[in-house]
Amino acid sequence: MKEILHFVDLRLMRCARCDQADRAPVRRAKLAERDGHVAVVLDVPMEECPACGCWLTLQVAESLDAMLSRLIASGAEASTAHWDELAPSAA
């Protein structure tokens, strides 16, 4: 029983920034707009703190930036992609 409780503790990490609440892993969409083009990446893995907002790891942030730039560079007015399709191993 103690092992199970410990596992739950690991999933909910105390927010290092505000120390007011626990961060939980979530999947959210991220959008970028540039030169009249809009790019959306869905299901981006991140941590959400109910007190101070969403947080990306550096690795996710860098991959996401590259994805959004690639989508915008495709020239479409609006383009959408799923995180798992573009970065199957990054999550």
Ligand SMILES: [Zn+2]
């Ligand atoms: Zn916080």
